Amino acid sequence: ATLQALADLRADFPLLDQTVNGHPLVYLDSAATAQRPSVVLDAERDFLERRNAAVHRGAHTLAAEATEEFEQARAAVARFVGARPEEIAWQLNATDALNTIAFAIGAASRGRGGGAGSEGITARRFALHPGDELVVTEAEHHANLIPWQELAAQTGATLRYVPVDDDGLWTIDDARAVVTDKTRLIAFAHVSNVTGMVAPVPEMVALAASVGALTVLDACQSAPHRPLDLDALGVDFAAFSAHKMLGPTGLGVLYGRRELLNALPPGRTGGSMITTVTMEGAEFLPAPQRFEAGTQPVSQAVALGAAVGYLESAGRDAVLEHERALAARLYDGLAGIPGLRLIGPGAGAERAGLVAFDVAGVHAHDAGQYLDSRGIAVRVGHHCAQPLHRRLGLTASVRASVYVYNTEADVDTFLEAAAGIRHYFGL
Numbered sequence: 001a002t003l004q005a006l007a008d009l010r011a012d013f014p015l016l017d018q019t020v021n022g023h024p025l026v027y028l029d030s031a032a033t034a035q036r037p038s039v040v041l042d043a044e045r046d047f048l049e050r051r052n053a054a055v056h057r058g059a060h061t062l063a064a065e066a067t068e069e070f071e072q073a074r075a076a077v078a079r080f081v082g083a084r085p086e087e088i089a090w091q092l093n094a095t096d097a098l099n100t101i102a103f104a105i106g107a108a109s110r111g112r113g114g115g116a117g118s119e120g121i122t123a124r125r126f127a128l129h130p131g132d133e134l135v136v137t138e139a140e141h142h143a144n145l146i147p148w149q150e151l152a153a154q155t156g157a158t159l160r161y162v163p164v165d166d167d168g169l170w171t172i173d174d175a176r177a178v179v180t181d182k183t184r185l186i187a188f189a190h191v192s193n194v195t196g197m198v199a200p201v202p203e204m205v206a207l208a209a210s211v212g213a214l215t216v217l218d219a220c221q222s223a224p225h226r227p228l229d230l231d232a233l234g235v236d237f238a239a240f241s242a243h244k245m246l247g248p249t250g251l252g253v254l255y256g257r258r259e260l261l262n263a264l265p266p267g268r269t270g271g272s273m274i275t276t277v278t279m280e281g282a283e284f285l286p287a288p289q290r291f292e293a294g295t296q297p298v299s300q301a302v303a304l305g306a307a308v309g310y311l312e313s314a315g316r317d318a319v320l321e322h323e324r325a326l327a328a329r330l331y332d333g334l335a336g337i338p339g340l341r342l343i344g345p346g347a348g349a350e351r352a353g354l355v356a357f358d359v360a361g362v363h364a365h366d367a368g369q370y371l372d373s374r375g376i377a378v379r380v381g382h383h384c385a386q387p388l389h390r391r392l393g394l395t396a397s398v399r400a401s402v403y404v405y406n407t408e409a410d411v412d413t414f415l416e417a418a419a420g421i422r423h424y425f426g427l
């Protein structure tokens with residue numbers, strides 16, 4: 001029933017109604033970027049046509065209206081992920097949000113102080129020293145790897161990682177073997193953008209708590225697709241991107257527990273984030289403004305507010321069930337095609353709405369071009385996870401990913417084409 005209910009949503013997405021290379025478009029690349037429904041496009045346009053103004057500054061009517069709408073969007077996004085509005089700071093994208101956390105911890109490590117209202121927590125809580133350890137997994141997107149490499153290099157801390165197995169998977173026991181009382185921060189993806197594995201978040205949070213480490217959750221592939229309650233999960237920080245959840249590009253979300261955000265020194269400084277400035281120094285506003293230096297992506301935030309409203313009315317459990325059903329169909333179909341090696345959890349195991357695979361004897365880019373010639377959009381390459389691909393003995397893979405607007409027919413069209421890839425290349 002849910003499948004049929006959500007199939008009707010497809011008509012809300014104008015972009016999907018087109019032909020590509022003479023075939024009706026089959027869009028299976030939502031893990032890279034999602035398409036936007038008319039209500040999201042209209043919300044941004046309507047804001048720009050009627051209420052656009054600089055927020056938090058002007059005394060004029062438009063400025064007040066724009067500010068109210070901007071803050072309503074923040075509140076909507078906060079509700080959507082189980083956070084308070086002041087725990088949500090706008091950023092350029094998820095990559096930027098992760099860098100913001102790393103910059104702030106770097107500043108604390110250089111002895112910069114945090115702000116007021118930090119509930120007993122001071123910036124020293126975050127300072128890293130030689131001998132301290134940061135932990136990530138071998139499956140991370142580069143966005144949740146390189147900022148920690150850089151932070152380690154700046155502070156003398158050591159970056160360690162939870163290794164993955166031959167399918168690209170890791171377990172809580174693998175993490176327990178790496179985390180020690182030297183671990184100060186653990187950063188990991190809630191859902192892998194390559195394997196589709198769902199991380200054991202509560203167990204990871206408990207593991208971090210047992211050694212007093214901070215947790216950073218890369219929620220890029222979870223926030224758009226499954227119910228998410230960051231407060232209940234108990235993570236310290238999280239990051240996700242608007243463009244993967246039916247919203248615009250140019251907008252990412254940083255989540256941090258209020259008392260932590262307020263205790264951190266900002267990594268970036270400038271206008272709109274201060275209380276007092278002299279020629280000698282500055283005092284900073286509490287979160288979220290202390291992490292929002294300069295003019296913000298206001299119309300984009302308004303559009304994201306509309307996007308989360310759309311996802312809520314679709315029903316977040318319904319979205320998850322819809323994607324589970326399509327992912328199972330994708331997985332089972334691909335598993336039945338000779339010459340394909342599927343990455344990630346096996347048949348029947350929990351996986352997000354994506355499947356990455358290698359085609360024996362065919363480069364992923366060639367496979368992608370063949371599929372494109374049939375109107376099918378998939379992702380090819382290392383998906384910003386080179387270490388993971390290297391561990392799997394691959395340089396690239398093909399990834400098909402689904403979202404609310406995909407149908408069983410999309411999956412079946414893709415599977416029929418996928419079954420012909422090796423034949424097309426003479427294998």
Ligand code: PMP
Nearest residue numbers: 093094095141143193218220241
């Ligand atoms: N982490 C994961 C798991 C992702 O899938 C992505 C996007 N591919 C990112 C981080 C980075 O997102 P963005 O490029 O929007 O900053």
